[in-house]
Amino acid sequence: MSSWLPRIARRLMLLAVLSLAGGLLGATLVRFAPGYGMDERELDPRLSEASRDAIRNEHRLHSGLLSYYGAWMMRAVHGDLGRSEWLDRPISGLLAERFPLTLRSVLLGVLTAWSAAVLLALASLCARGWMVDLAGTLTSGFLIALPAAVVALAAMYLRAPVFVAIAAVTFPKVFRYLRNLLVHAYEQPYVLAARARGIGQARLLLRHVFRLVGQPVAALFGVSISMAFGAAIPMEALCDSPGIGQLAWLAALNRDLPLIMNLTLVVTLITVAANSVADLLHQEAQ
Amino acid sequence: MNAKAILRIVSCGILCAVFAAGLFAGSLTRYSYALQFREVPNAAPSALHPFGTDALGRDSLARLLYGTRISLLLAPAAALLATLIAGVFGGVAGLAGGWWEKAILAAADLSMALPLLFVLIAMRALLPLDVSPVISVVATFLILGALGWPSSLRVAWAAARDLRNSDFLLLARAGGCAPRTILLRHVIPNLRPVLFAQFWISIPLFILTEATLSMLGLGVMEPLPSWGNLLKGLEDFSAVRANPWMVTPLVLLVVVVLCFQFALPGEGEPA
Numbered sequence: 001m002s003s004w005l006p007r008i009a010r011r012l013m014l015l016a017v018l019s020l021a022g023g024l025l026g027a028t029l030v031r032f033a034p035g036y037g038m039d040e041r042e043l044d045p046r047l048s049e050a051s052r053d054a055i056r057n058e059h060r061l062h063s064g065l066l067s068y069y070g071a072w073m074m075r076a077v078h079g080d081l082g083r084s085e086w087l088d089r090p091i092s093g094l095l096a097e098r099f100p101l102t103l104r105s106v107l108l109g110v111l112t113a114w115s116a117a118v119l120l121a122l123a124s125l126c127a128r129g130w131m132v133d134l135a136g137t138l139t140s141g142f143l144i145a146l147p148a149a150v151v152a153l154a155a156m157y158l159r160a161p162v163f164v165a166i167a168a169v170t171f172p173k174v175f176r177y178l179r180n181l182l183v184h185a186y187e188q189p190y191v192l193a194a195r196a197r198g199i200g201q202a203r204l205l206l207r208h209v210f211r212l213v214g215q216p217v218a219a220l221f222g223v224s225i226s227m228a229f230g231a232a233i234p235m236e237a238l239c240d241s242p243g244i245g246q247l248a249w250l251a252a253l254n255r256d257l258p259l260i261m262n263l264t265l266v267v268t269l270i271t272v273a274a275n276s277v278a279d280l281l282h283q284e285a286q
Numbered sequence: 287m288n289a290k291a292i293l294r295i296v297s298c299g300i301l302c303a304v305f306a307a308g309l310f311a312g313s314l315t316r317y318s319y320a321l322q323f324r325e326v327p328n329a330a331p332s333a334l335h336p337f338g339t340d341a342l343g344r345d346s347l348a349r350l351l352y353g354t355r356i357s358l359l360l361a362p363a364a365a366l367l368a369t370l371i372a373g374v375f376g377g378v379a380g381l382a383g384g385w386w387e388k389a390i391l392a393a394a395d396l397s398m399a400l401p402l403l404f405v406l407i408a409m410r411a412l413l414p415l416d417v418s419p420v421i422s423v424v425a426t427f428l429i430l431g432a433l434g435w436p437s438s439l440r441v442a443w444a445a446a447r448d449l450r451n452s453d454f455l456l457l458a459r460a461g462g463c464a465p466r467t468i469l470l471r472h473v474i475p476n477l478r479p480v481l482f483a484q485f486w487i488s489i490p491l492f493i494l495t496e497a498t499l500s501m502l503g504l505g506v507m508e509p510l511p512s513w514g515n516l517l518k519g520l521e522d523f524s525a526v527r528a529n530p531w532m533v534t535p536l537v538l539l540v541v542v543v544l545c546f547q548f549a550l551p552g553e554g555e556p557a
Contacts, residue, residue, distance in 0.1 A: 248408075251411070267401050
């Protein structure tokens with residue numbers, strides 16, 4: 001337990017540094033993006049000159065670089081992610097509203113993809129029949145050749161839930177990597193020796209094979225969470241599911257830079273945290 | 287010759303044919319990709335329009351050929367950029383070791399954990415809304431190349447690290463070989479096959495990502511065609527059912543991506 005604490009502290013420190021660096025980078029990109037400080041309300045002919053001046057002053061308030069970063073830091077310390085320019089609503093409120101749906105779809109999608117990949121990879125290895133191996137290879141080969149947006153369209157036509165589409169995008173990459181890892185592990189001399197001595201399939205897997213592939217599998221699990229969040233954008237956008245993937249897509253289309261930058265930062269922190277947890281669990285298992 | 291080798295030759299043949307069709311699009315069709323035949327929208331295949339026309343009356347074959355040119359020229363360019371970044375930084379990390387290695391690998395690990403599509407659309411959103419189609423094409427593939435290097439970097443680093451510990455490099459150093467000679471005569475030729483494989487693997491990845499971005503309206507802008515924005519037509523399912531030839535771009539994309547997978551030699555096979 002005592003060895004856990006420094007490791008957890010290191011990971012938390014990494015997340016804190018990443019939040020600060022990512023937040024500052026996002027704020028910088030928003031600040032220097034073409035059109036920063038322009039407000040379309042200034043083009044409204046119904047507004048008086050005084051109103052236009054008030055709008056201009058509103059933007060001038062934090063137009064200096066130091067003042068801009070200072071205001072950003074103060075807001076960030078208080079957990080305020082700013083306001084969406086397009087929806088004119090607090091970003092934290094939008095996240096609280098839409099994040100649970102995406103999280104549910106991503107977790108179910110990753111779980112489904114991993115279950116299918118593990119079952120098929122183990123079946124093709126243990127059964128040693130070419131039919132199962134061929135079925136897995138063909139399915140993953142075909143799915144990997146489809147753009148994620150086409151999978152989303154197929155899900156929309158078939159009225160399949162979003163998590164099934166996310167699973168269909170994540171499955172082929174997980175299956176291929178997992179199968180290669182298992183094949184490599186099965187070819188190791190000590191695994192061959194254990195099989196020659198008649199050790200049962202379950203014991204062989206649990207005691208020898210899984211131990212060898214543990215670290216890359218933990219890393220793959222972290223990456224699959226990141227893949228699934230990425231896949232959520234086309235799935236939610238095309239299947240009209242009101243999660244943060246759809247919100248990010250709409251924010252990009254409407255060029256709502258504070259919203260898209262904050263969404264990217266939040267999702268990045270979640271995926272980095274998932275990678276850290278997978279890594280810590282693996283280290284503990286060893 | 288085994289089945290894998292035959293499949294590899296067939297795949298290379300298909301890729302060459304599709305690449306040539308895109309490159310010589312102007313000779314294979316007499317229409318421009320933007321020319322509208324307003325009187326025949328959604329026309330069925332005919333002698334004048336072998337693949338029919340789209341909802342705006344534009345010749346589908348012309349758009350497919352010019353779209354092929356854009357996708358198959360710019361995806362390799364983006365893959366080249368990503369491979370160069372991966373090769374340079376992976377090579378430095380593998381050969382220099384120490385803090386350089388730690389810093390570069392930490393950056394690569396962090397980048398691999400990023401949700402790529404979120405970062406891509408965030409970068410794409412930085413462009414103004416009224417960006418010209420040509421700039422949209424260049425920006426899309428430039429962003430893909432600039433962000434698609436992390437997994438290749440790890441492979442380049444592993445290969446460079448093995449080289450650093452190799453006997454022949456140690457012998458070259460002990461023999462007083464200049465660093466420039468070591469780099470040009472020993473390191474680069476040995477890293478080349480690894481980097482070529484990474485370049486080849488990246489091409490279909492970028493083709494697929496561009497397709498998703500363009501289908502979401504955040505990639506190549508109309509009226510320029512790319513495989514991605516040609517697939518946008520599939521969103522209208524009733525139109526696809528009435529005009530099944532609308533799936534031609536999807537079939538071509540899937541075939542090309544599969545050919546890229548089959549054309550790469552496996553471990554131990556001659557390149």
